[in-house]
Structure formats: structure tokens, C-alpha cells
Amino acid sequence: MPFLWFRTWHLGVKSLLLHPLRSLLTVLGIFIGVASVVWLLAIGEGISRKAQQQIEELGATNIIIRSIKPPEESIENVGSSHSIVPYGVTRADFERLAATIPTIDRALPIREVRYRFGYLGRNIEGRLVGCTPEYADVNKLEVDRGRFLTDTDDREKWNHCALASEVAERLFPYEDPIGKAVRIERAFYLVVGVMKERTPSAGIGGSLAAQEFNDDVYIPIHTLWSRIGDIIVTRRTGSFEGEMIELSQVTLRVDKTENVLRTAALVKETLKPHHRKQDYAVVVPLELLEQARTTRLMFIVFMGLIAAISLVVGGIGIMNIMLATVTERTREIGIRRALGAKRGDIIRQFLVETIALSVMGGLTGILGGLTCRPLIAALRNLLLRAAPDVFDQLPQVIKEVTPLIVPWSVPLAFSISVTIGVIFGLYPAIRAAMMDPIEALRHE
Amino acid sequence: MSSAASVFEVTKQYVMDGETVHALRGVTLEIPDGDYVAVMGPSGSGKSTLLNLLGCLDRPTSGRLVLGDEELSDAGDDRLAEIRASRIGFVFQSYNLIPQLTVLENIEVPLYYQGRIDRPRRQRSLEMAELVGLGDRLKHRPAQLSGGQQQRVAIARSLVNDPYFILADEPTGNLDSVTTEEILQLIGDLNEQGKTIIVVTHEPEVGQRAKRIIRLRDGSICSDSRNEYSHPSPESRPLSPRP
Structure with a gap:
């Protein structure tokens, strides 16, 4: 039996080569289908992997509480133009959370302010971050020279x-x-360390903004509270505007992953009675992570669906061409039947041709799929050089996506292509085999 | 003498455009080994149907069909295909060679469906090509050959599986008179070598070469006679490769 297939294989390839262009176009249909399976899955995986990584960077056991400015209307005292409005998470909130929830392992208070930093005549603007020593650890900051802040810095x-x-x-x-x-406001601060460069983190959802990290100056949070205080006054056209925030962010670390969601609920309950306005947001990376996983799954299904459609289209191409071939070769089928070919022989002959076409399409499609990464990089480069303006306007995702070839997509794409070859080849083959040899011989 | 083929009270009906056509109405016929039979008759007389039955391309509606010593009236499709591959040699009016195959490959098609083409089989194909005088054109495609040459390839193909009989359907219908003569000569020579030949034709000059003439009319045999003047070839030369 295997020998029969091998022999028929030879015959099939030979008759495919009789119409090289026709065969090539059919192969192209499958090529596009298979390559798109690999490509789409790789791009989908690249995007979702990136999102997942960003979320994982926040820490799966962390709960992040951010102060956010409530909508203007809900602020009282609208009357005066230079009113100072307190909002956000308070030190009392921080103490309360740290003291009452037992599953909280560690609580990190953070206060961020936009400020100007000076040294001699040089002035730059950046983010002043008041934090505790754990900040570096939690945000994966590495020390380049000197040291980061210590508990003593903070305590004293x-x-x-x-x-x-x-x-x-x-x-x-x-x-x-x-x-x-370094001069910050009217006080001077001794530089104890310089951090290594860190890739900025992307924003997640609406409540967690992207962080630059590279224009930061870190000082102990207690120093910030006592030196600078809670009130920040900024001058805007014609008027002063004040803000009073005690904490910009509190990062809570939960002891175990399985406690995260329960703790998050508890945190929300604890904060609620003390805030009349929605001036804070609770971000739970684990929730986001689970969401991202669901999104990834949907993405794969969706991409898979698109790819499957293109494969079906390729299959229809095969079927179309094989039906034409069968009609065209009716006479040959008649001759072969008269000379002793069984129905099975005829089915095998035509099936082998479709399988050969789809295997060729599958193999080249996989090769085409594997070029996904360099090709996308090359395309991006080309666009960057040819039309930088257009490139600038592209969404971040497109600028940064690195496709990741999903290992199982290769055998999957290949077996789908062969299956399609068999399924779409079977009907024309059976039609050929069911022809009456007497009729077929008479066919002109 | 054993018989190459025999049919007993064979009938064949088929339905065409809602009407039942009686193509054969009880034909009984025995063809002994080594016979040279011409089946003649006007169109519609049932000679094509008889040819299809003898060629195992079709099954009779009733009656018995025996080829060699095998009863084939109720044989399955695959068995009929096996018989065609191993026991029947077809020669058609329009040659029916497969255009994309070479001469040698065309000759080997029936062997292909019998199984592996091994060394003795390849040898036999080469011998048959020699026999019909095309030993030097093995790699040619049918389109590169003349009509007569194509028919020779077809004859070589019909011989390659050592059949019970050669079934020739208007073998000279597409040929000019000179080539017709050549092909008839070749068929006659094969018969002299002991091959059983069944020719279906409506041309009297082709029929006259046979040893026995069966005339069909309206699906029945109306005459079955020995031909006294069979094979009147001027020079009865032995079969040898052509120059």
C-alpha cells in the first residue's frame, strides 16, 4: 500500500508540472493561508506577551492605589480661583490599611511632584519622588554608582x-x-547615588499612567513631607492653582497570590467611607493579568479564525482547480479505467495531486511564516526612513510589537493545510472515480 | 480448444431519456482461442454494447459472460478492473494514448495497474515496442507520432499484459488506406502468432480480413459465418521488427 502511494505520488507531481503556473497559483493560495496562521498567531502572541509582561512588572502580588484628581464639578469651593483643594489618598488611609489588613505584607507610600532641579547654573525639570528604600526594589531600579536611599535617610x-x-x-x-x-526648591540635597537607566513602563488602562523613570530624583518620603509639604502651588495664566495631596500612590504587597483579590476587595471597602469623591483608583495587576490572559485567548481565537478563513479560501482554490483538471482529463480517466485502473487508483491519483499542492503550500507557508519577525522589523525600518511622520502617528503597539512564533502554530498550520488538501481534494477525486469509463472514453 | 470468451443469452437494456433501449436481446457467442472475429453491423445494432461487455467495461442485464474460465456476470467493479488490467487488450479508433506519457510509459499503463513495474515487465514492454516497430521511439510523446505510429503504440499496449484477446474498436477508422493496410497486416500477423482478435467495425474491407464474421442487427446476431477469404495478405511474412 505505501508503495502504491509512492508511485502515485510520482505520477501526481508529474501531472502538476504540466501546468506549472496553475499549480503555482494554487500553492500560493495555501501558502498565504498557512503563512497567515503563523503570522497572525505570532503577532497576537507578541502583543499579548508584551501586555502580560508589563502587568507582571507591576507585580502579581501588588495592589496599587493611585490618587487621581476628581472631576472639576465635584470639587467644592469653586468660587475662588486660588482655592486649594485636598484630594487623594491620605496618610491616615495608609496607616489604616497597613494596620488593619493582615494579609498586607508591605505598604509603600509614594509622593510624586513635578519640580525643577538645579546645580550651579543648570536647571532641569523632572519628577521628584518621595519614597521609602523599598521603592527601588519594587520598581526594579538598579544602582549605578553610590547607593539608593536607606531607612536611616527616611527616619532622620x-x-x-x-x-x-x-x-x-x-x-x-x-x-x-x-x-x-542638588537644589530643589530652596533646599539643597546631597546626592548619594545614581541609578542605572531603566526602560519606561507603559501605562495600563486609564488609572495607571506610563512612567518615565529616567528624569526622576528620589528623596526620602519623610523628608519630602517635612520640607515640601502637601501643598503644591503652580502658577497658571493669571492665577495660582494649588493642590493638596498627601500621597500620590500606595503600593501594597500581599503575602500570597491567592489572597490578592480578597485583599483588594478589603482595601476598597476600607477606603470607601473616608472618601466622598472618587479621588483614588485601585489597580490590581493580578486582575489585569487575568484579563490579559482572557484577552490573549480571545485574540488567538480571533486571529485563528481569520487565518482559518484564508485557509478555507485556499482550499476552495484547490477544489476549483481540481474540478477543472478532472473535467479536462476525463478522457485520460476513461483510458486509465479501461486499462485496468480501479476507482481507488483514480481517487488516489487525484488526491495525491491535491495533497502535493497543499503540502507544498504548507511547507513554503511555514517558511514564509518564520520570516515574520525580520520582515516586520524590516517593514518598520523602511517606514521609519521613508515616512517618519506617518511612523510617528502609528499606535505604540504597532511601533513596538515583536512577533513571537508560537511553536505549536507550525505543526498546526501544516496539518491544517494537509487536511484542507484532503478535504477539498476528495470531492473532485471521487467525482473522477465515479465517472462511467464508457462515457469518459467518449469524452472529447 | 478452450475458449477465450463466451457469452450466453446475454441481454443489455438501459434507460435513455425515459425510454428503455434494448441494446442486446439475447446474444450467445463463443470465441475460441486463436480466433479472429469481426463483429459487424450498422450503428445501433449493439456492437458497441457487445464490445463493452466483452471488454468488462459494463455488465450484462441478464445472461452469462465468461472470460477464460471465470464467470464475470456479477463481478464487482474492482474485479472487472483487475480483469481489464491483466486479461484484456484494448485498441481504440482514436488510439487513446495518454498525451503526457512517453511511448514506453503508455505501453506500460496496464502493467502499472497490475502492480510494480519490475525488470521482466519492463523487458516485456520493450519487446512489445520492438514488435510493433517503435523500439527507437520510446521517449517520444504521442503528439510527436503519426496516426499509424500511435495505433502501433496502442497495439503494443494491448499486448503487454498477455491478454485473453485483443478487442479492437474500429482500429483503422482514423487512418488512411496505406496505414490501414499496415495496421491490419500487424493485427493479422498477431493472429497468426496465436493471439485471439475481436475487431468491431462497420468497414467491409476490415471485416474481410477476419476468419469469422458476426453480423449484428437490432441487438441480435443475424449471421455468424467463417470467412473463406480470410487474411488475403499478399506476402505472409513472419512478424519481425520493422526497419
Whole structure:
């Protein structure tokens, strides 16, 4: 039996080569289908993997509470133009959460302010972050030179600061910043360390903004509270505007992953009675992670569906061409039947041709699919050079996506293509085999 | 002498456009080994139907069909195909060669459906090509050959499986008179070598070459006679490859 197939294989390839263009176009149909399965799955995987990574960076056991500015209408005292409106998470909230919820392992208070930093004549604007020593650990910041803040810095409210790489570079282009004093507002802070460069984190949803990290200056949070205070006054056209925020963010770490969702619910319940306005947001990375997983699954199903459609279209192409071939070769079928070919022989002969076509399409399609990554990189590069403006306007996802070939997509695409070859080839083959040899011989 | 083929009280009816056509109305016929039979008759007389039955392309509605010593009246489709591959040699009016195959490959088609084409079988194909005088054109395609040459390929193909009989359907219908003569000569020579030949024709000059003439009319045999003047070839030369 295997021998019969092998022999028929030879025959099939030979008759396919009789119409090279026709065969090529049919192969192209399957090629596109298979390549698109690999491509779409790879791109989908690339996007969702990235999202998942970003969320994982936030920490699956973390719960993040951010202060957000409530909508204007709900702020009282609208009358005066220079009113100072308190909002956001308070120190009391922080103490309450840390003290009452036992599953909370560690609570990190963070206060962020936009500020100007100066050294000698140089001034730059950046983000002043008041934090505790764990901040570096939680945000995966690495020390380049010197050290990060310590508990002593915080406890003693020392004027110590650590600089992010870009701040250090711009304020101290020619000298070592360690031991120098940076001016922030009216006070001077001793530089104790410089951090390594860190890739900015992307924003997640509406409640967690993207973080640059590279223009940060870190000081102990207690130093910030006592030196700068809660009220920040900014000058805007003609009027002053004040904000009073005690904490910009609280990062809570839960002891076990399975406690995260329950703790998050508890955190929301704890905060609720003390806030009349919705001036904070609770972000649970684990929830986002689970959402991202569901999204990924949907993505795969969706992409798979599109790819399946293109494969079916390829299959229809095969069927179409085989039906034409069968009609065209009716006479040959008649001759072969008269000379002793059984129905099975005829079915095999035509089936082998469709399988050969789809296997060719499958193999080349897989090769085409594997070029996904370099090809997308090349396309992006080309666009960047040819039309930088257009490139700038592309969504971040498209700019950054790195397709990841899903290993199982390769055998999947291949077996689907062969299955399609068999399914769509079977009908024309059976039709050929069912022809009456006497009629077929008479066919002109 | 054993018989190559025999049919007993065979009838064949089929329905065409809602009307039942009686193509054969009880035909009984025995063809002994080595016979040279011409089946003649006007169109519609049932000679094509008889040819299809003898060629195992069709089954009779009733009656018995025996080829060699095998009863084939109720044989299945695959069995009939096996018989065609191993025991019947077809020669058609329009040659019916497969255009994309070479001469040698065309000759080997019946062997292909019998199984592996091994060395003795390949040898036999080459011998048959020699026999019909095409030993030097094995790699040619049918389109590169003349009508007569194509019919020779078809004859070689019909011989390659050592059949019970050669079934020729208007073998010279598409040929000019010179080539007709050549082909008839070849068929006559094969008969002299002992091959059983059944020719279906409506041309008297082709029929006259046979040893026995069966005339059909309206699905029945109306005459079955020995032909006294059979094979009147001027030079009865032995079968040898053509120059």
C-alpha cells in the first residue's frame, strides 16, 4: 500500500508540472493561508506577551492605589480661583490599611511632584519622588554608582537624594554627582547615588499612567513631607492653582497570590467611607493579568479564525482547480479505467495531486511564516526612513510589537493545510472515480 | 480448444431519456482461442454494447459472460478492473494514448495497474515496442507520432499484459488506406502468432480480413459465418521488427 502511494505520488507531481503556473497559483493560495496562521498567531502572541509582561512588572502580588484628581464639578469651593483643594489618598488611609489588613505584607507610600532641579547654573525639570528604600526594589531600579536611599535617610529626614540616569547626566555632564548638592526648591540635597537607566513602563488602562523613570530624583518620603509639604502651588495664566495631596500612590504587597483579590476587595471597602469623591483608583495587576490572559485567548481565537478563513479560501482554490483538471482529463480517466485502473487508483491519483499542492503550500507557508519577525522589523525600518511622520502617528503597539512564533502554530498550520488538501481534494477525486469509463472514453 | 470468451443469452437494456433501449436481446457467442472475429453491423445494432461487455467495461442485464474460465456476470467493479488490467487488450479508433506519457510509459499503463513495474515487465514492454516497430521511439510523446505510429503504440499496449484477446474498436477508422493496410497486416500477423482478435467495425474491407464474421442487427446476431477469404495478405511474412 505505501508503495502504491509512492508511485502515485510520482505520477501526481508529474501531472502538476504540466501546468506549472496553475499549480503555482494554487500553492500560493495555501501558502498565504498557512503563512497567515503563523503570522497572525505570532503577532497576537507578541502583543499579548508584551501586555502580560508589563502587568507582571507591576507585580502579581501588588495592589496599587493611585490618587487621581476628581472631576472639576465635584470639587467644592469653586468660587475662588486660588482655592486649594485636598484630594487623594491620605496618610491616615495608609496607616489604616497597613494596620488593619493582615494579609498586607508591605505598604509603600509614594509622593510624586513635578519640580525643577538645579546645580550651579543648570536647571532641569523632572519628577521628584518621595519614597521609602523599598521603592527601588519594587520598581526594579538598579544602582549605578553610590547607593539608593536607606531607612536611616527616611527616619532622620535627611536631605539625601538619588538621581535617575538622565538627571545625573544633564545636571552633571562633566563631574561625578556623588557628594554634590542638588537644589530643589530652596533646599539643597546631597546626592548619594545614581541609578542605572531603566526602560519606561507603559501605562495600563486609564488609572495607571506610563512612567518615565529616567528624569526622576528620589528623596526620602519623610523628608519630602517635612520640607515640601502637601501643598503644591503652580502658577497658571493669571492665577495660582494649588493642590493638596498627601500621597500620590500606595503600593501594597500581599503575602500570597491567592489572597490578592480578597485583599483588594478589603482595601476598597476600607477606603470607601473616608472618601466622598472618587479621588483614588485601585489597580490590581493580578486582575489585569487575568484579563490579559482572557484577552490573549480571545485574540488567538480571533486571529485563528481569520487565518482559518484564508485557509478555507485556499482550499476552495484547490477544489476549483481540481474540478477543472478532472473535467479536462476525463478522457485520460476513461483510458486509465479501461486499462485496468480501479476507482481507488483514480481517487488516489487525484488526491495525491491535491495533497502535493497543499503540502507544498504548507511547507513554503511555514517558511514564509518564520520570516515574520525580520520582515516586520524590516517593514518598520523602511517606514521609519521613508515616512517618519506617518511612523510617528502609528499606535505604540504597532511601533513596538515583536512577533513571537508560537511553536505549536507550525505543526498546526501544516496539518491544517494537509487536511484542507484532503478535504477539498476528495470531492473532485471521487467525482473522477465515479465517472462511467464508457462515457469518459467518449469524452472529447 | 478452450475458449477465450463466451457469452450466453446475454441481454443489455438501459434507460435513455425515459425510454428503455434494448441494446442486446439475447446474444450467445463463443470465441475460441486463436480466433479472429469481426463483429459487424450498422450503428445501433449493439456492437458497441457487445464490445463493452466483452471488454468488462459494463455488465450484462441478464445472461452469462465468461472470460477464460471465470464467470464475470456479477463481478464487482474492482474485479472487472483487475480483469481489464491483466486479461484484456484494448485498441481504440482514436488510439487513446495518454498525451503526457512517453511511448514506453503508455505501453506500460496496464502493467502499472497490475502492480510494480519490475525488470521482466519492463523487458516485456520493450519487446512489445520492438514488435510493433517503435523500439527507437520510446521517449517520444504521442503528439510527436503519426496516426499509424500511435495505433502501433496502442497495439503494443494491448499486448503487454498477455491478454485473453485483443478487442479492437474500429482500429483503422482514423487512418488512411496505406496505414490501414499496415495496421491490419500487424493485427493479422498477431493472429497468426496465436493471439485471439475481436475487431468491431462497420468497414467491409476490415471485416474481410477476419476468419469469422458476426453480423449484428437490432441487438441480435443475424449471421455468424467463417470467412473463406480470410487474411488475403499478399506476402505472409513472419512478424519481425520493422526497419
